[in-house]
Amino acid sequence: MPIDADKALAAEPRSGEIRWERRDVQLYHLGIGAGRPATDPDELRYTLESRLHVLPSFATVAGAGSPGVISGLAMPGVDVDLAKVLHGGQSLTLHRPIPAAGTATATGRIAAVYDKGKAAVLVMRTDVADADGPLWTNDAQIFVRGEGGWGGDRGPSARLDPPAGEPDRTVERPVREDQALLYRLSGDYNPLHADPDFAKRAGFDRPILHGLCTYGMTLKAVVDTLLGGDVSRVRSYGTRFAGVVYPGETLRIRMWRSDGQVRVAVSAVEREDAPVLADTIVEHS
Secondary structure (H helix, E strand, C coil), X not given: CCECHHHHHHCCCEEEEEEECHHHHHHHHHHCCCCCCCCCHHHHHHHCHHHCCCCHHHHHCCCCCCHHHHXXXXXXXXXXXXXXXXXXXXXXXXXXXXXXXXXXXXXXXXXXXXXXXXXXXXXEEEEEEECCEEEEEEEEEEEEECCCCCCCCCCCCCCCCCCCCCCCEXXXXXXXXXXXXXXXXXXXXXXXXXXXXXXXXXXXXXXXXXXXXXXXXXXXXXXXXHCCCXXXXXXXXXXXXXXXXXXXXXXXXXXXXXXXXXXXXXXXXXXXXXXXXXXXXXXXX
């Protein structure tokens, strides 16, 4: 079996130093669609170094680029075909605001392996801390088609009841034709997002947008729309990747707010509101 659950769970955590500079933050923000309009004061907080703040989802690429998925596939006990891999979900816990530049230690391990029958799910946990203490914890759920069925733990259900009532806010965000090409410069060079031949081998008509790009675009919409543009208010952010986005499409982002929490659902406008992100929650102060 290409996935040896016992070996993966027993493997020693891997630690390494990561670094990021302001230009890395700016590039990430541009990769998720910031800077439109370019001279908007609210957008300049994402693009101009003298005003720069850091959207918390930058944690998913800081210093490494897609640390959960790519690092998870390199762990002991995991030997799978990249074409069978999908990013199933992502959760992020912020311990304090992310500085615009920094050096930190990232420690990654396989926290769980679940048998979903026709697929396996790996949970790659990455804890990041600097000299002042913990910064963030990332959990990436890695969905590997065709690798289940060994009789292991199925794990918890990620499905939540849909939000009740009409959304408090709905916004639409266009995805540029070159969005995936720009986003991948932050470190996730999976050919699924750029190479048409690889995309077809993986079962898609054409390259798809990185799930983490949609993840970042969605968090930015929530922060800008409901949190007054204050990135430091975000405490945690989790989602399930329910479908794909193709560059050139439009995201419809619906938001339901409650005390300390925003529920979110994201769909693709051009494909009759096909689900993209589900079970999405932003917890905030």
